[in-house]
């Protein structure tokens with residue numbers, strides 16, 4: 001059985017759905033700070049905080065767990081700069097608690113949600129796994145630190161892990177019944193869809209003087225269901241005796257902010273109200289990842305990786321759930 005921390009969140013709930021489709025037994029742990037019970041109905045779920053050592057021990061005692069997928073973390077870059085304590089406390093301290101309980105219970109397989117934010121300002125593109133890592137914010141730093149902890153826990157304790165460094169997770173399950181519901185929302189696609197549908201204020205685009213074809217920043221959007229597939233492949237790799245590894249997960253094709261806005265307009269048939277604003281400090285012009293290693297070693301085959309498909313599935317979810325899970 002697999003323990004899924006943060007399984008009621010956006011990426012975690014899509015991974016849970018994929019694991020269920022694959023016939024895997026799972027138990028979730030989430031503190032509901034950002035999660036939604038409705039995101040994984042019918043799945044055993046413990047509502048507890050990773051910092052609650054006794055609750056965590058109880059989960060390992062009560063369920064026959066032999067592997068963990070660790071999604072639970074805070075992930076807002078701007079907030080992490082204003083409040084690094086919150087990020088190191090949750091993403092590092094609470095994560096270490098999880099590792100302690102895994103070791104106590106003799107559980108030695110972990111798939112970890114890492115991020116492209118560990119790289120910082122890119123020196124060359126697309127970003128490959130070996131690219132220098134100089135995070136420019138506490139969020140990225142907390143995730144890089146945890147990757148380093150995992151390396152040493154493998155050396156010393158034989159805890160095997162796969163770190164999956166996602167680029168921008170986007171889209172929703174093609175069924176339309178689970179999707180992205182962050183509050184506050186920081187991600188461009190739900191913000192643009194919400195603005196188009198009149199549920200959110202108009203967008204501000206942060207700068208049009210970058211060295212990109214249309215002057216706006218380029219990011220790599222990867223479908224959340226494709227990320228879910230990668231998690232299943234990663235745990236299978238560990239179960240087959242594979243070594244610890246890290247993989248970048250993106251689609252290799254960046255899209256500019258204006259391309260995203262145009263795609264939202266063509267998919268929804270609605271206008272996205274937006275205005276141009278100044279650059280945001282610390283935003284690289286382009287962030288695009290190479291997933292060649294995941295394709296080669298995990299056999300990962302992203303299926304839903306065009307911007308149109310990503311926006312179509314996101315639109316289906318937001319159209320039918322204008323106030324997210326509370327709709």
Ligand SMILES: NC(=O)c1ccc[n+]([C@@H]2O[C@H](COP(=O)([O-])OP(=O)(O)OC[C@H]3O[C@@H](n4cnc5c(N)ncnc54)[C@H](O)[C@@H]3O)[C@@H](O)[C@H]2O)c1
Nearest residue numbers: 006009010011030031033034035049050072073075113169
């Ligand atoms: N969404 C992205 O684009 C993206 C990109 C790169 C990496 N990631 C990483 O993927 C993971 C999931 O991201 P998401 O967008 O699904 O976030 P999310 O906020 O939707 O999900 C995280 C879940 O973890 C829970 N949680 C947080 N701290 C907890 C704790 N101490 N104990 C128990 N539960 C806790 C929250 O309630 C939430 O349900 C995070 O680790 C994030 O850093 C996300």
